[in-house]
Amino acid sequence: MKWFVWIARLLCLLSMPDFMIRCGRRFQRGDAKTIDPMYGYRTAMSMKNQDTWDFAHQVCGRLWWKAGWMTLVPAVLCWAVSLWHCPYTQGMLCVWFVVPVLLEIVVHAATYGVVERALKNAFDQNGNRR
Helix, strand or coil: CHHHHHHHHHHHHHHHHHHHHHHHHHHHHCCCCCCCCCCCCCCCCCCCCHHHHHHHHHHHHHHHHHHHHHHHHHHHHHHHHHHHHCCHHHCCCCHHHHHHHHHHHHHHHHHHHHHHHHHHHHECCCCCEC
């Protein structure tokens, strides 16, 4: 049963980097073709018009793809260390599991600020290019 906990930890740690890598590649390819309130990078500024939508997805796609790969390495390393430092009796949570998850959340949240700043620099508040 110990192997099941290790695999579950790995899948949990890899879910956010996997999401960012896959969505980043899709956004760069232009899979979110039209403004959609259910799919894509959805903020008030990105949904102003088609130009802001496309721009936001290009910037976000590039960032998420890079950030996904950057968070994948610490996640795998922490998982490997957790094999030795978090015995099965401690359950799912230990420092070597929580730290990469917090890092992934912070990196994911920070990309929103970067994309919104890029939108603000490229467009006025009405969505017209500067």
